[in-house]
Amino acid sequence: MTAPAASSAIVLPAIPSAAARRRPSFRAIFGITVLLLMTGTAVLAPWIAPWDPGRQMLLKRLRPPAWQARGMIEHPLGTDHLGRDILSRILYGGRISLAVGVSSVMLSACIGVTLGLLAGFFGGRADAIIMRVVDVFLAIPYILLAMGVVFALGPSLLNVILVMGLTRWVQFARIVRADVLSIREREFVSGARARGNRSLRLLLRHVLPNALTPIIVVATLELAFMIIYESALSFLGLGVQPPTPTWGWMLSDGRNYIAIAWWLATFPGLAIMLTVLAVNLLGDWLRDTLDPRLQV
Amino acid sequence: MMLSYVVRRLLQSLLVLLGVSVIVFGLLHLTGDPTRLLLPLEAREEDVQQLRALLGLDAPLWVQYLRFLSRAVRGDFGLSFKHQVPAVTLIAQTLPATLQLTAAGLGLALVVAIPAGILAALRRNSLLDAICSVGVLMGQAMPVYWLGLLLILVFAVGLGWFPAAGRDGLASLVLPATCLGAFSMARIARMARSGMLEVLAQDYVRTARAAGLRAFVVTYKYALKNAAIPLVTIIGLEFGILLGGAVITETIFAWPGVGRLAVDAIFSRDYPLVQAIVAVLATLFVLINLLVDLIYTHLDPRIVYVRQAR
Numbered sequence: 385m386t387a388p389a390a391s392s393a394i395v396l397p398a399i400p401s402a403a404a405r406r407r408p409s410f411r412a413i414f415g416i417t418v419l420l421l422m423t424g425t426a427v428l429a430p431w432i433a434p435w436d437p438g439r440q441m442l443l444k445r446l447r448p449p450a451w452q453a454r455g456m457i458e459h460p461l462g463t464d465h466l467g468r469d470i471l472s473r474i475l476y477g478g479r480i481s482l483a484v485g486v487s488s489v490m491l492s493a494c495i496g497v498t499l500g501l502l503a504g505f506f507g508g509r510a511d512a513i514i515m516r517v518v519d520v521f522l523a524i525p526y527i528l529l530a531m532g533v534v535f536a537l538g539p540s541l542l543n544v545i546l547v548m549g550l551t552r553w554v555q556f557a558r559i560v561r562a563d564v565l566s567i568r569e570r571e572f573v574s575g576a577r578a579r580g581n582r583s584l585r586l587l588l589r590h591v592l593p594n595a596l597t598p599i600i601v602v603a604t605l606e607l608a609f610m611i612i613y614e615s616a617l618s619f620l621g622l623g624v625q626p627p628t629p630t631w632g633w634m635l636s637d638g639r640n641y642i643a644i645a646w647w648l649a650t651f652p653g654l655a656i657m658l659t660v661l662a663v664n665l666l667g668d669w670l671r672d673t674l675d676p677r678l679q680v
Numbered sequence: 681m682m683l684s685y686v687v688r689r690l691l692q693s694l695l696v697l698l699g700v701s702v703i704v705f706g707l708l709h710l711t712g713d714p715t716r717l718l719l720p721l722e723a724r725e726e727d728v729q730q731l732r733a734l735l736g737l738d739a740p741l742w743v744q745y746l747r748f749l750s751r752a753v754r755g756d757f758g759l760s761f762k763h764q765v766p767a768v769t770l771i772a773q774t775l776p777a778t779l780q781l782t783a784a785g786l787g788l789a790l791v792v793a794i795p796a797g798i799l800a801a802l803r804r805n806s807l808l809d810a811i812c813s814v815g816v817l818m819g820q821a822m823p824v825y826w827l828g829l830l831l832i833l834v835f836a837v838g839l840g841w842f843p844a845a846g847r848d849g850l851a852s853l854v855l856p857a858t859c860l861g862a863f864s865m866a867r868i869a870r871m872a873r874s875g876m877l878e879v880l881a882q883d884y885v886r887t888a889r890a891a892g893l894r895a896f897v898v899t900y901k902y903a904l905k906n907a908a909i910p911l912v913t914i915i916g917l918e919f920g921i922l923l924g925g926a927v928i929t930e931t932i933f934a935w936p937g938v939g940r941l942a943v944d945a946i947f948s949r950d951y952p953l954v955q956a957i958v959a960v961l962a963t964l965f966v967l968i969n970l971l972v973d974l975i976y977t978h979l980d981p982r983i984v985y986v987r988q989a990r
Contacts, residue, residue: 516692520699522917523962523969525924529703531946532954536710612823616928619825620943635826639932642829643837650833653826661821 415665422659426478433472434458437629441467446645462647464637470647473629474655480630481659484545485610489603491549496556497599501587503557504564511561518554526551527616534622541624548613552606559602563595570594597674604667608660615656631656686974693970700962704955705748709741757956762948767956771938775960777847778937781929782922784853785860786915793865794911797872801880802899812869819866824925828859828932845934856933860925864918868911875910879903909979916972920965 425432445467448455455462461470503514530547537543567573568591576590617623618632626633631652638648715731732738736747751757757767800812835855836844843852879885880903888898927939934940938957945953 516695516699519692519696519966520703523696523700523920523965524703524958525920525927525961525965527924527927528942528946528954528958528961529707531927531943532707532958533710535946535949536707608821615823616825619823620928620931621947632823635823635829639829642833646833649826649829653823653829656823656826657818657821660823661817664817664820 409669411665412669415662415669418658418662419666422478422655422662423482425475426482429472429475429479433469433475434460435469435472437468437473437476438627439468443467446641446648448645449647461651462645464634464648465641465645470634470651473634474631474652477629477631477634477652478655478659480541480624480628481611481614481656484541484548484614484624485607487545488548488552488610488614489606491545492551492553492606493556493599493603495549496553497560497592497595499553500557500560501564501592501595504561505568505583505587505591507565514557515561518557521551521554527613530613530617531620531622534617539617539622539625544614544617544623548610548617552610552613555606556599556602559598560595563598564591567591567594601667601671601674604663604670608663608667611656611660611663682977685977689970689973693966696966697963700959700966701749701752702745704752704959704962705745707955707958708951752959757959758952760945760950760953762945762950762953767953768960770941770953771956771960774936774938774941777935778923778926778930778939781853781856781860781935781937782919782926784857785922785925785929786864786919787861788857789861789865789868789918790915793868794872797869798876798904800869801873801876804877812873816866816870819862820870822862824859824863824928825932827862828855828929831855831859832932847936852933856929856935859932860922860929863925864922868914868918871914872911876903879906882906909976912976912979913972916969919968923961923965 441463444456444459444463445465447459447463447467449462450457450460452462459469459471461474463469464473499514499517503511530551533547534543537547573586573590576586581589614623615630615632615635618630619636621636623632624630634652635649635656638645638650638652641648715728715735715737719728719731729738736744739747755768759765760767760770763770796812796815800806800809803809832844832855835841842854844855846852880899885898885903888902889895923939926935926937927942929935930937930939931943938961942954942957944950945957
């Protein structure tokens with residue numbers, strides 16, 4: 385490479401115009417399409433799944449996907465060790481993954497945003513206490529804490545959502561606090577205060593709406609995380625219990641047949657990866673569009 | 681200034697550990713009555729009472745907590761219900777394996793991710809940059825245990841290059857370390873890339889170029905050094921994430937570390953052992969982050985003033 389070319393490769397990256405930033409990129413379109421597809425098939429699973437996800441057909445157990453020898457066209461992605469249709473189970477499993485993901489993000493956002501607002505807005509002792517609690521939650525390996533709690537309380541849909549929400553609120557609290565620290569110094573806040581607004585009203589009407597951008601971005605990225613988190617708990621046997629099909633549980637089942645039936649673990653894994661990838665792409669795009677300076 | 685920061689940071693760490701102890705203590709009581717875990721279901725009420733008195737569970741909760749704390753600071757978490765040896769002994773036996781795995785995973789992640797991220801930043805929008813981006817996206821979307829299964833499927837079952845499970849020599853470390861390090865690799869590469877891009881856009885880099893310094897010197901001597909500083913802090917956080925991730929990785933690869941011990945302890949209701957493991961891992965995390973913070977302030981003295989101004 386010649387010298388001028390080398391230096392031109394390192395010039396300031398051009399800052400795209402606001403309109404260009406708002407135009408969805410290929411990544412964003414890909415992410416949204418996949419996500420809509422996944423959500424759509426999950427919601428419509430009872431109508432579009434070819435089989436009942438729990439139906440065992442032992443005569444057709446461990447059939448490979450349709451395109452392989454011994455594959456059957458009525459089981460496009462093959463069958464598992466009990467002869468259950470993999471495709472139908474993946475469609476139904478998506479319901480759990482997405483529902484649990486969204487609910488736990490909402491829970492952790494409620495806790496984290498509230499504490500972050502309080503810490504950032506009031507500062508002082510409230511801030512010090514909340515931030516130490518944040519540190520405590522950061523220090524504890526959340527997966528061990530979650531496993532211990534879920535096991536003690538019994539694995540159920542509700543407990544899984546509760547535990548996931550209660551162990552991940554820290555992400556929201558940190559980013560909201562940091563944002564509020566700068567928002568509260570702005571003129572419109574002191575203006576609103578001067579007009580006699582009380583703290584609570586000030587927080588909800590003036591500070592919170594201005595902190596929404598990072599909250600939305602973190603919520604999206606956390607959704608991706610929660611989907612992986614839920615499937616990890618499922619994989620370890622502490623998620624939503626069978627016979628409800630979940631992606632993590634299917635993977636964990638497939639583990640025992642990994643040497644003879646690759647499709648058991650591969651397809652649910654692909655489903656998780658595609659969904660998480662789509663959510664992450666969406667989150668990246670939201671961040672770049674709404675606030676490129678955000679460090680999440 | 682520096683000394684007061686160190687003292688304050690030490691006090692903070694102690695406070696955090698105190699908080700951890702509350703949660704760890706609460707873990708046992710979450711199950712309701714811990715004696716029920718120890719005794720068979722058909723145990724007589726007198727026996728339950730007797731054991732409760734024996735374990736000190738009849739005292740008020742705060743007395744129990746103080747007792748727990750005073751023992752915990754001395755490293756005494758009681759006997760493991762299942763193994764009937766001190767929980768700490770079991771951890772001491774398994775911790776080296778976990779630290780080896782974590783260090784290998786983090787090392788691998790750093791060795792691959794930092795050069796990849798920097799090259800991607802230097803050759804922005806090139807094919808290399810595109811490959812890196814795809815790798816980062818895949819790495820961040822792939823569940824650890826699925827990656828582990830795929831690695832076993834391809835490299836252990838298919839090609840037979842590495843053992844699928846156990847801890848026996850360097851070859852057995854390759855797959856678990858790759859599996860554990862993949863997520864961190866993706867994240868570090870992403871940060872290295874954006875950090876490098878940011879530094880390259882700084883005035884002093886432009887000045888250095890304008891002053892006629894060669895591109896190589898500017899990139900590797902000035903830009904790289906400054907891009908490296910923020911990376912130091914994430915290593916501490918990353919270490920904690922890896923310790924958590926080790927729980928799953930060790931389960932898949934039957935790696936005889938603390939993570940597998942923890943999973944085993946949870947499923948056998950061995951709560952003293954679970955408490956001890958959570959406490960030890962959290963303490964490790966706090967200590968490492970304390971260390972990283974102090975190194976960081978040493979590298980970049982501006983940090984102290986910024987934090988104190990807040």
